[in-house]
Amino acid sequence: MAGDDLFGAAGLEDGAPRPLADRLRPKTLEEVVGQDHLIGQGAPLRTLIEKGRLPSIIFWGPPGTGKTTLARLLADHVDLDFVQISAIFSGVGELRKVFEAARARRQAGRGTLLFVDEIHRFNRTQQDSFLPVMEDGTITLIGATTENPSFELNAALLSRAQVFTLRRLDEDALSHLVDRAEEELGLTLPLTAGARAALADLSDGDGRFLLGLIEDLAARAGDEPLDEAGLSEAVQRRMPVYDKAQEGHYNLASALQKSIRGSDTDAALYWTARMLNAGEDPLFILRRLTVIASEDVGNADPQALRLAHAAREAYLFLGDPEGHHAIGQLVAYLGSAPKSNAAYSALKQAKAAARQTGSLMPPKHAMNAPTKLMKAEGYSDGYLYDHDTPDGFAGLDYFPPEMERQEFYQPRGRGAEKTIRERLEWYAARRKDRPR
The missing domain is CATH 1.10.8 (Helicase, Ruva Protein; domain 3)
Structure with missing residues (x-):
């Protein structure tokens, strides 16, 4: 039974004008296009319905990929009454009515497939209201969302449903x-x-x-x-699907950073263009590129961080669209630059060591002695002024006396870090000649 379609039940459906999308709505799973990974032979959703078992489901995917159509077809396959609501227009009162009607069907021997479009629009309390009727079998829920369920849906709801991802049509x-x-x-x-x-x-x-x-x-x-x-x-060209406050925003930013990290300069330029074309704030892109200059390029090319700062200043001075050229220049430079995250990794390791060791005091030679008491306590004893030594390096150890020396910063040997590594190796060899 195909649910509560009063329009069709009145016999008006055949003569009334219908949008082309409705006229071409698939009537069988075989007519659904672009989702073979879910409903092709041997695919997970196909296997479930062939066994006559349909769990509660969350369909996650872009607009226009067939989420509603699939839900209708699944209801037919497992012989459930199809009821559709939208989270945009529904509140607690309407949900209560839907659940009561589903209980009445159940007493009459009929099951209900409740399809909730834009389910992520429900707040957490509304989402929780589904749990009892899902658990006791009053409804089989199929929720549709364009947003990442991990971020937008309650963990309790997700634990009672399987998530299937629909792909944009190829x-x-x-x-x-x-x-x-x-x-x-x-x-x-x-x-x-x-x-x-x-x-x-x-x-x-x-x-x-x-x-x-x-x-x-x-x-x-x-x-x-x-x-x-x-x-x-x-025709009016459609704006790309991109919500600056939602997941698409972060997916493209991630793709940009990973493209630069992987030295795929052309891909990095593509993702930058996608973000700019979609209306992303150029300052957000420049902030991300500044992070990349420090985190991913680092000391392999110290000029990268300077160029990131210069690109920001150029954009602020030039505005749109001329300021985009500075962004493109920076992306091309970062993508082509040698890469090293050694400084980034070194700080992470140093922070972890600092948390573990607590409040150890510096060695006496590392502390100033501005008072007589501090001098009497040995502050600054043994300090050597590096600039007064022949090589400009005295070789003192500046870790706390109770702590073993650590080697956090390990230059990768690429770009400018090759010279830095050689210098650090020379310092380490000289330091070994002095007792702690």
Whole structure:
């Protein structure tokens, strides 16, 4: 039974105008495109339903990838009544009514699949309200979210559901949708081959958005075919899926840092461009690049940190869009520079050692003696002024007397750190000649 569709039950569905996306909504799992990793033969979701068992599920994926459609099809496969709500428009009162109706169905021998769109919009108290009805079998929950469930959903809710990740539709899946749309409409879209390929790019992996574009273009059937430039004028280009306050923001920032760390300069420039095109604050990008200059390039190229500071000053002086050139210059420099995280790792190790050793005092020769009492206590005894020695290095040990020497900083031998390593090795050899 397909749930509470009053529109269809009234017999109005066939004659009423319906959006193309609704007309092409898959009626079987085989018609779903782009999600073979979940519903292909031997895939985990397919295996579950073939065994006749459907647990509560969280569908996580970008818009227009088929989350709602899959939920409807799964309800049919396991013979559950399908009920759909949106977390945007629902509150505790509506949830209570939905749960009461599900209990009534259960008493009548029917099960309920409750599909909750945008489930991450519910607060923690609302999410907790699902737990009892999931545990006693009143509902099978399928929640849909575009946000990372690990961050947006309660641990208790996640522990009672399996998370399945839907992928943005690839080129083959989008091309298949275009073919199906033309067959349904009974026409060929007025597009050149290049514009047809660009149409898929405009959708950014969102099948629902693609079908909306096709509906707009169908009105032009019979006109001269549009090339790529004409297509850009005919439809409003979609902004990339990117929320500066949510996970996409951090995913792209992570991709940028890891591309630079991996010396993939071209990929780093691509992720920078993606962030700028999506409207990211350039100062956020510059802060991230400054971190990279210190953490990932480090002393292998000490100029990197200076250039990061200069790029920030240039952007503040030039503004948009000219200031973006300074960002691109910095990204290209950091991606191409020798890399070393030795200084970053050394500080982490030193912090750990400092926590473990507590409040050890410095050696006496490392402390000043501005008073007679301090001189009497031996402060500054044994200190040698390094600049007065022939090599400018006295070889004193400055660790606490109760603590063994540690070697935190280990230069990698790349770029400028090759010279630094040689110098540190010379210091260490000289230091060994002096007793502690």
